Amino acid sequence: MTFDRITIEAGKMGGQPCIRDVRIPVATVVAMVADAMSTDQIVIQLPDLEAEDVAEALRYAAEAVRERQLPLRQPA
Numbered sequence: 001m002t003f004d005r006i007t008i009e010a011g012k013m014g015g016q017p018c019i020r021d022v023r024i025p026v027a028t029v030v031a032m033v034a035d036a037m038s039t040d041q042i043v044i045q046l047p048d049l050e051a052e053d054v055a056e057a058l059r060y061a062a063e064a065v066r067e068r069q070l071p072l073r074q075p076a
Contacts, residue, residue: 001063005056017064019057022048029057 006026008017017026024046032042039054 001059003056003060005053006060017060019049019053024049026057026060029054030061033058 005020006017007019007021008015012018012021013023013025018024019026019029029042029046029049032045033054037045039051042054043049043051
């Protein structure tokens with residue numbers, strides 16, 4: 001899967017995945033969605049973003065989690 005709107009550069013934002021070149025970390029956008037903000041609210045709060053940036057941030061996060069297997073609960 002390719003991500004046209006996500007950039008990772010060692011010298012910017014500590015190498016964190018960011019939205020395009022605007023230095024807004026994917027984690028920030030995903031956290032805003034987790035806080036029940038709508039795409040419209042996020043774009044208003046972060047006017048450098050577009051709705052597709054939010055969607056791609058979520059797809060990127062889903063793919064990042066998919067690559068690892070995490071236990072859902074501790075074994076008894």
